[in-house]
Amino acid sequence: METAPLYSDLADGPDDGAAFWLRAQDGVRIRIGVWGTGDRGTVLLFPGRTEYIEKYGRAARDLRQRGFATVAIDWRGQGLADRLLPDPAVGHVGAFADYQLDVAAVMAARPGLALPQPLFLIGHSMGGCIGLRAAMNGLPVRAVSFSGPMWGIRMHPATRPAAWALTCAARVLGMGARYVPGTTGQDSYVATAPFDGNELTTDPEMFAYMRGHLAARPELALGGPSLHWVNEALREMKALERLRSPALPCLTALGTDETIVSPAAIHRRMARWPGGTLDLIDTARHEVMMEAPAIRARYFDAVAALFGDAPAIPHQAVSA
Numbered sequence: 001m002e003t004a005p006l007y008s009d010l011a012d013g014p015d016d017g018a019a020f021w022l023r024a025q026d027g028v029r030i031r032i033g034v035w036g037t038g039d040r041g042t043v044l045l046f047p048g049r050t051e052y053i054e055k056y057g058r059a060a061r062d063l064r065q066r067g068f069a070t071v072a073i074d075w076r077g078q079g080l081a082d083r084l085l086p087d088p089a090v091g092h093v094g095a096f097a098d099y100q101l102d103v104a105a106v107m108a109a110r111p112g113l114a115l116p117q118p119l120f121l122i123g124h125s126m127g128g129c130i131g132l133r134a135a136m137n138g139l140p141v142r143a144v145s146f147s148g149p150m151w152g153i154r155m156h157p158a159t160r161p162a163a164w165a166l167t168c169a170a171r172v173l174g175m176g177a178r179y180v181p182g183t184t185g186q187d188s189y190v191a192t193a194p195f196d197g198n199e200l201t202t203d204p205e206m207f208a209y210m211r212g213h214l215a216a217r218p219e220l221a222l223g224g225p226s227l228h229w230v231n232e233a234l235r236e237m238k239a240l241e242r243l244r245s246p247a248l249p250c251l252t253a254l255g256t257d258e259t260i261v262s263p264a265a266i267h268r269r270m271a272r273w274p275g276g277t278l279d280l281i282d283t284a285r286h287e288v289m290m291e292a293p294a295i296r297a298r299y300f301d302a303v304a305a306l307f308g309d310a311p312a313i314p315h316q317a318v319s320a
């Protein structure tokens with residue numbers, strides 16, 4: 001592993017943070033952030049689309065206070081990981097399965113990181129989609145938690161067939177690298193949206209925290225998704241919908257003011273996750289871990305309780 005930049009002043013995480021470059025099996029370079037001290041184990045933190053490891057410095061601090069180390073990932077195509085198109089602002093991936101190569105690179109690096117055991121998973125938004133697939137594939141974690149997981153994208157039922165048709169046509173016609181119409185284009189949502197009416201958080205200080213990152217380090221920013229990314233995401237979410245939940249303790253947090261991912265898809269998944277808990281958080285928006293202090297404390301306390309009580313179980317098993 002090679003040392004990578006970590007903007008610790010922006011992350012505001014625990015003092016022992018470090019970052020490393022990793023190479024996935026297909027040669028793509030990704031970056032991980034490690035806050036490696038914890039007497040209760042290590043949380044693998046899977047961020048959402050557009051995100052980067054510094055954004056989770058404060059989450060790592062919250063987890064450290066509860067006894068957990070943290071490893072966060074810059075997925076391919078975002079943060080300081082390799083961007084995949086000539087226009088680096090496009091949110092893009094060749095295949096959704098490629099994100100599992102990034103997960104595999106982290107797991108291969110695990111011995112050199114000397115992470116406290118056992119392992120747990122937190123996945124936010126797109127990271128919840130990637131994390132669910134990884135858990136189904138046998139990721140060796142003892143319990144999982146999700147925050148606003150992308151198990152469906154919120155859209156009007158009348159627009160869903162059009163989204164499928166447009167993104168499939170873009171693949172066939174070689175236009176998959178284009179931005180999805182109506183999204184932010186090259187602009188980052190956090191950098192350009194006003195706080196009033198934003199879809200991410202009700203907390204102005206946390207919104208300023210996120211915006212400050214991109215003002216100081218514009219290279220961390222990412223714009224709207226490509227048509228190909230959306231098509232890949234739709235295919236992956238449809239595939240996951242048909243599969244059983246992994247036989248792992250699970251807590252999923254969903255804000256009642258969620259407007260980005262599909263609450264219906266989250267309710268469906270959690271209704272058939274034996275032993276799983278769905279925590280509906282009143283007034284919270286998409287990013288529970290970036291919400292007001294009381295909401296953040298509620299979530300991290302619940303996560304710590306779940307992880308602390310999780311038994312060691314076979315990771316290949318799936319629920320009914």
